[in-house]
Amino acid sequence: MVDEVVLRSATETAWSVYRAHHPEVDPQDSRCCLLERHLQRRGEDRESDTEELAGFGIADLHRFFRDGC
Template sequence: MDDVLKKATETAWTVYRARHPDVDASDSRRCLLERYLLTRREERQSDTEELASFGIAYLYRLPSDEC
């Protein structure tokens, strides 16, 4: 995982968990987030902030009963 992708994943996950303190750090949504951002990164060049915002939006779209 490159630095941009790693930082974006960390940022999105931190923001999401700050708003959802009941979500465990090792929750399966983290893995889903990483895969999603990797796909976004491969589709087009994105910076850390843009990827993080995509990640946050993605996490909010995930149904909680699916994870």
């Protein structure tokens, strides 16, 4: 199980970094929730820290927006 603090911090970091580079993205965009679910699964698959999960999260966000998720 991924630590809730690590998950929340990684999600917030990835979302903030992504939005800093893409200010047109609405802060309430539903893909933030999708991101958190993806990061939770990644964290459950293996031991992860906040920085590693945030990095995965930024990559996931680029893919979500490119693919129109």
